[in-house]
Amino acid sequence: MLLQTPKAFMPFPTSEIGLFHILRRSQPRFDTTRSIHYGNKTLKIPKTSIKVFREVPKLREWRRQQLLDYRSVGLVPTMGALHEGHISLIRMAARENHRVVVSIYVNPTQFGVHEDLDSYPKTWEKDCEMLRELDQELAEDGSNLGTVSAVFAPTTSTMYPSGRPSQEVDGKGSFVTITPVGELLEGTTRPTFFRGVATVCMKLFNIVAPERVYFGQKDVQQTVVIKKMVKDFFLDMDVVVGPTQREPDGLALSSRNVYLGTRRRKVATVLSKVLQVAEAGYLRGHRSRDELLGPAGELAKLLLMEQNQMLPEERVKFEVDYISLADPETMEELEEVDETRGAILSGAIKMLPVESPQPGEDLGLSDGPPVRLIDNIILKPIG
Numbered sequence: 198m199l200l201q202t203p204k205a206f207m208p209f210p211t212s213e214i215g216l217f218h219i220l221r222r223s224q225p226r227f228d229t230t231r232s233i234h235y236g237n238k239t240l241k242i243p244k245t246s247i248k249v250f251r252e253v254p255k256l257r258e259w260r261r262q263q264l265l266d267y268r269s270v271g272l273v274p275t276m277g278a279l280h281e282g283h284i285s286l287i288r289m290a291a292r293e294n295h296r297v298v299v300s301i302y303v304n305p306t307q308f309g310v311h312e313d314l315d316s317y318p319k320t321w322e323k324d325c326e327m328l329r330e331l332d333q334e335l336a337e338d339g340s341n342l343g344t345v346s347a348v349f350a351p352t353t354s355t356m357y358p359s360g361r362p363s364q365e366v367d368g369k370g371s372f373v374t375i376t377p378v379g380e381l382l383e384g385t386t387r388p389t390f391f392r393g394v395a396t397v398c399m400k401l402f403n404i405v406a407p408e409r410v411y412f413g414q415k416d417v418q419q420t421v422v423i424k425k426m427v428k429d430f431f432l433d434m435d436v437v438v439g440p441t442q443r444e445p446d447g448l449a450l451s452s453r454n455v456y457l458g459t460r461r462r463k464v465a466t467v468l469s470k471v472l473q474v475a476e477a478g479y480l481r482g483h484r485s486r487d488e489l490l491g492p493a494g495e496l497a498k499l500l501l502m503e504q505n506q507m508l509p510e511e512r513v514k515f516e517v518d519y520i521s522l523a524d525p526e527t528m529e530e531l532e533e534v535d536e537t538r539g540a541i542l543s544g545a546i547k548m549l550p551v552e553s554p555q556p557g558e559d560l561g562l563s564d565g566p567p568v569r570l571i572d573n574i575i576l577k578p579i580g
């Protein structure tokens with residue numbers, strides 16, 4: 198990083214002008230796909246000192262000042278639609294860093310051409326409200342090293358300065374690919390997913406230059422891909438993985454849960470139940486794939502049979518995409534768990550559109566297309 202004198206890097210004057218007010222006047226809702234310029238002002242989330250950066254140079258300028266002030270920076274990358282899973286990562290980051298940057302960016306290149314880029318939930322105002330509440334909580338809790346200092350919410354033209362690359366599998370562009378791990382499991386169903394994730398994370402890491410980056414275990418294969426990228430490209434930062442936050446009934450929190458609607462939400466715990474059966478086998482001493490995944494597959498069949506016996510207007514059909522028992526570093530499938538290494542149990546299911554929707558039934562966001570859910574459990578090494 199190029200160092201300049203502190204004077205040259207005095208931050209731009211900040212403004213208490215409500216971001217919402219500016220946005221309301223200029224466009225109806227915050228839209229990360231369009232370029233917006235507000236002169237030289239650094240915006241803030243109202244009633245907080247959280248800066249909102251939309252462009253790279255100002256963020257870099259702020260970052261350099263942190264370096265000069267010996268302040269550590271933690272980065273929590275997100276796609277917005279914040280929930281308690283994200284908040285738990287931000288809390289972790291605030292415990293371990295003087296400054297926390299949360300990025301909010303729905304990255305088009307990690308969505309396949311037929312995926313849900315257009316309908317992906319965007320809840321900017323609610324996200325700001327959650328960050329405001331968290332800011333207060335962190336300020337009152339003296340055990341943290343830092344607090345949320347900034348949100349980075351770039352546009353796509355900022356993130357892809359040479360133009361947005363194609364989302365096609367054979368699309369050309371400046372990509373980071375981490376293979377073979379990025380081709381397995383989630384990469385089979387979503388062949389451009391990890392290429393998009395690695396590419397955007399490399400950009401975010403280069404822009405923010407954090408000491409630590411925070412990811413959730415809910416997307417476990419993503420954490421494996423990111424760790425590999427950091428190792429193989431000598432990126433000077435630690436990757437910290439936070440535990441999966443769940444609803445009381447066990448469903449992993451996910452921004453996409455809003456797609457489910459009431460009926461499918463009740464059945465969405467199938468995946469966590471199936472994985473728990475396999476985990477219970479490991480804790481009882483089973484190590485072979487058949488012993489661990491056999492009962493898990495049986496439970497999935499049983500739960501589907503139960504649904505099939507119900508009336509069409511009540512039931513929920515689902516398809517198991519995969520249940521995997523994999524090595525924690527390569528994500529290659531295992532026949533036998535080496536208990537000194539442990540393993541990753543993971544799965545994906547597709548909740549199908551409800552049959553015979555009832556008048557006024559809540560079908561979830563975007564009216565009920567199939568919803569793919571993922572989850573995992575780490576089988577910890579023993580000894």
Ligand SMILES: Nc1ncnc2c1ncn2[C@@H]1O[C@H](COP(=O)(O)OP(=O)(O)OP(=O)(O)O)[C@@H](O)[C@H]1O
Pocket residue numbers: 274275276277281282283285286411412413414415416439440441442443449450451452453454
């Ligand atoms: N339940 C959760 N517990 C802990 N971390 C989570 C949880 N859900 C998401 N995260 C983490 O938050 C970060 C940002 O994730 P993202 O914004 O995609 O949210 P998401 O809920 O995973 O959305 P999606 O529905 O697209 O999977 C990622 O590191 C992700 O693993």
Ligand SMILES: CC(C)(CO)[C@@H](O)C(=O)[O-]
Pocket residue numbers: 274275276302304307394397398416419
């Ligand atoms: C890491 C990430 C923010 C990259 O867009 C995304 O994949 C996510 O939210 O998990």
Ligand code: BAL
Pocket residue numbers: 276307416
């Ligand atoms: N949390 C993973 C982001 C995605 O599924 O696109």
